[in-house]
Amino acid sequence: MSFQLTNQPINPLIESLHPHTGGIVTFEGLVRAINDDREVSSLEYEAYPELALHEGHAIISEVREQFDILEARAIHRAGHLAIGDLAVWIMSAAIHRKEAFEATEYIINAIKARVPIWKKEYYSDGEANWVRCDRCIHGL
Amino acid sequence: MTTLHITYFAALRDATGHAEETLTTEAVTAKALFHDLTAKYHWPFSEANILVAINDRYRPADSVLKEGDRVVFIPPVAGG
Numbered sequence: 001m002s003f004q005l006t007n008q009p010i011n012p013l014i015e016s017l018h019p020h021t022g023g024i025v026t027f028e029g030l031v032r033a034i035n036d037d038r039e040v041s042s043l044e045y046e047a048y049p050e051l052a053l054h055e056g057h058a059i060i061s062e063v064r065e066q067f068d069i070l071e072a073r074a075i076h077r078a079g080h081l082a083i084g085d086l087a088v089w090i091m092s093a094a095i096h097r098k099e100a101f102e103a104t105e106y107i108i109n110a111i112k113a114r115v116p117i118w119k120k121e122y123y124s125d126g127e128a129n130w131v132r133c134d135r136c137i138h139g140l
Numbered sequence: 141m142t143t144l145h146i147t148y149f150a151a152l153r154d155a156t157g158h159a160e161e162t163l164t165t166e167a168v169t170a171k172a173l174f175h176d177l178t179a180k181y182h183w184p185f186s187e188a189n190i191l192v193a194i195n196d197r198y199r200p201a202d203s204v205l206k207e208g209d210r211v212v213f214i215p216p217v218a219g220g
Contacts, residue, residue: 029220045219046150048212050196052219076219088220108220116193116212117219118150130151132216 001072003056005047007079010086018070023097025104029088031081039124047078048116059110067103069094074107145210152215156181171201189216
């Protein structure tokens with residue numbers, strides 16, 4: 001059971017699984033070349049490491065308590081990423097598939113909602129923008 | 141008066157112009173500090189979309205600030 005932040009390319013390793021494992025569900029989030037109809041050329045992820053790790057570990061603890069799983073791991077990238085790079089990798093293992101699917105979905109939803117990681121998109125027209133921060137501007 | 145350590149990330153750092161500072165303030169709560177800093181730096185952000193962390197944990201906006209606290213205002217997150 002673990003949550004990691006890394007500045008290095010994510011290298012997913014599924015090993016040392018419990019012998020009762022009957023199914024694993026992984027989620028891989030990739031950097032895509034389009035968002036809101038704008039052509040994206042690259043991304044930058046910035047984290048507030050102390051709080052991101054605290055919340056990430058808390059999410060893994062919650063999933064362990066709420067779902068009948070044998071393992072849960074999540075790795076999130078920080079730094080500058082190219083199109084197609086792996087931005088986030090999540091894995092849940094369980095005796096049966098249902099719990100593994102549910103646990104993996106819970107983890108990605110919780111990461112997106114509350115782990116303090118920000119994404120700056122660089123567009124092919126030369127502009128750049130912190131994603132979702134249009135919503136913090138008065139009047140919008 | 142309370143002396144605090146403030147760290148800025150992402151869009152808030154860009155809007156502030158620097159990543160961290162130590163300041164002495166009369167603001168009693170995190171919310172009051174947010175309003176003082178909004179006036180100082182002309183932040184174009186709404187309080188409704190900003191969370192606060194004190195000493196590396198999420199805390200309510202009306203939390204009372206203590207001497208030496210590390211304060212971080214958190215714009216909308218976008219991980220995953």
